Amino acid sequence: MDQLQIREAEIALSKKDKLLGELIARQRLPQLAVRHDYFGSLCRSIVGQQVSVAAARAIFERLTQKTGLTPGRIAEMSVDDIKQIGLSRSKAGYIMDLSEHFMTNPDVYNHLEHQSDEDVDVIKELTAIKGIGVWTAQMFLIFTLGRIDVFAPDDVGLFRAMKKLYGWESMPPKDIILATSLNWQPYRTIASLHLWQSLNNDPYQ
Numbered sequence: 001m002d003q004l005q006i007r008e009a010e011i012a013l014s015k016k017d018k019l020l021g022e023l024i025a026r027q028r029l030p031q032l033a034v035r036h037d038y039f040g041s042l043c044r045s046i047v048g049q050q051v052s053v054a055a056a057r058a059i060f061e062r063l064t065q066k067t068g069l070t071p072g073r074i075a076e077m078s079v080d081d082i083k084q085i086g087l088s089r090s091k092a093g094y095i096m097d098l099s100e101h102f103m104t105n106p107d108v109y110n111h112l113e114h115q116s117d118e119d120v121d122v123i124k125e126l127t128a129i130k131g132i133g134v135w136t137a138q139m140f141l142i143f144t145l146g147r148i149d150v151f152a153p154d155d156v157g158l159f160r161a162m163k164k165l166y167g168w169e170s171m172p173p174k175d176i177i178l179a180t181s182l183n184w185q186p187y188r189t190i191a192s193l194h195l196w197q198s199l200n201n202d203p204y205q
Contacts, residue, residue, distance in 0.1 A: 159177065
């Protein structure tokens with residue numbers, strides 16, 4: 001996903017959705033640096049589950065400093081060791097389980113970047129691992145595989161940004177939110193990045 005693709009997407013989105021277009025005109029997305037460390041990327045997404053951007057960033061930095069994001073070093077730690085970094089017991093268990101998968105086969109997910117554009121196949125494979133849900137897989141599709149047409153309907157930040165953008169007094173049913181996002185195809189990732197940025201969140205960290 002390069003700057004030209006992003007600009008083309010922004011132009012198309014602005015034609016499809018006037019309010020989103022006004023938002024796009026007010027801000028500029030930084031270059032999306034696709035992550036090539038699959039293990040680190042999945043750890044980052046697990047850490048970010050159901051916590052604020054700031055909290056996730058702080059915890060992930062501590063995890064990185066403590067372990068170097070090396071599967072072997074994480075596998076040597078106890079659940080309590082990882083909990084001291086700021087993770088819940090369940091997330092500590094998820095990251096330890098993930099590390100075991102990568103120790104068994106470091107290239108376990110290297111084929112995913114060559115997978116077809118049917119994102120459902122990637123999501124199905126990733127969610128087979130304990131602790132990796134659909135939201136985590138969607139973040140992997142966006143920030144690691146650089147897919148340009150991904151929307152995460154359970155992301156609280158996107159809900160908040162859409163509520164603000166469209167002036168909704170209360171949050172509508174999920175089918176309304178999904179219907180709104182379908183109007184952004186095939187550039188839902190770019191719409192999502194702008195929505196996150198409108199909350200002054202940095203989705204790239």
